[in-house]
Structures are given as structure tokens and as C-alpha cells.
Amino acid sequence: MDEIEWADFAKVELRVGTIVEAEAFPEARRPAYRLHVDFGEAIGMRKSSAQITELYEPAELIGKQVVAVVNFPPKQIGPMTSECLVTGFHREDGAVVLATPDMAVPNGAKLA
Template structure:
């Protein structure tokens, strides 16, 4: 593990958002979905791609709240530009379990 300073952690904008749109992403090298996530009035809706097809389907993702990094620079991923990084945890089998709040939080709420 590489220790970081508190000031480094404070730079990361981890926010809660609600998935408002889910599309297949057939152009992705590995199975993925294209997501639109609503982070509230201050941040708005951001696009992302997520390799989460092992444990989730489009219907189960729609309306789900997730935690995402919203202050990375946009990144070209195939034909889309990813504007946020939806977070999750890798299982031993390679599947990703989303990092989610355990109760509803306002869109845009920052990790405390």
C-alpha cells in the first residue's frame, strides 16, 4: 500500500448520483454499459462506461444510486467520452460490485 496525505484524499470528489439511463456498449473491448448519472443541480448529468455486466442488468441499474469520482478529466473510451468514474470493488472472480450508499442520499452529496 502507498500512503497518501490527507490533502491528496481531499482532492478527490466522490459524489452520490442516480443512474438515469443505461445502454448497451457493444463497441467496448470488454462487456460494459454506457451510463448517465444524475449528480444534482450543481454537477448535473455525467456520462460513464462501466464494466459491470456480470452482476447487473439494465433494469436493475436504472434508478440505482452509486458513488463516483466526478473530478477526473474526461476520458475517451471508444466512441464515448467518460465524464466520471463509477466506483466498485473487484471480486475474486473478476466481477465488479458497485459502491453504493446503504440508504438514499441527495444526488451530488459528497463523501464525508
């Protein structure tokens, strides 16, 4: 594992947002959802493609807070431009479990 400097970590904007829309993303190469995440007034709404279809249904994602990187450059994924990277952890079976705060925090809150 490569060590990084504090300055490297400080460059990553990990923020909390609330999923306000989730739908199937059939154009993605691997099964995914198209998410619309609200990061509050300062950052606004961002779109993301998330390969989380094994453990989550779109309806249950609405209102869920997630941790995402908001300062990557936009990335074209099929017909959609992804504007943030929603984070999660791989289980042993390969399924992704979303990284979420265990209590509600304001949208846009930065990881401390």
C-alpha cells in the same frame, strides 16, 4: 501500499449520483454499459462506461445510487467520452460490485 496525505484524498470528489439511463456499450473493448448518472443541480448529468455486465442488467440499474469520482478529466472510450468514474469492488471471480450508499442521499452528496 503507499501512504497518502489528507490533502491528496481531499482532492478526490467522490459524489453520489442516480443512474437514469443504462444501455449496452458494444463498442467497448471489454463488456460494459454506458451509464447516464444524475449528480444533482450543481454537477448535472455525467456519462460513464462501467464494466459491470457480469452482475447487473441495464433495467435493474435505473434508479440505483452509485458513488463516482466526478473530477477526473474526460476520457475517450471508443465513441464515447466518459465524464466520471463509477466505483466498485472486484470480487474474487473478477466481477465488479458497485459502491452504493445503503440509504438514499441527495444526488451530488460528497463522501464524508
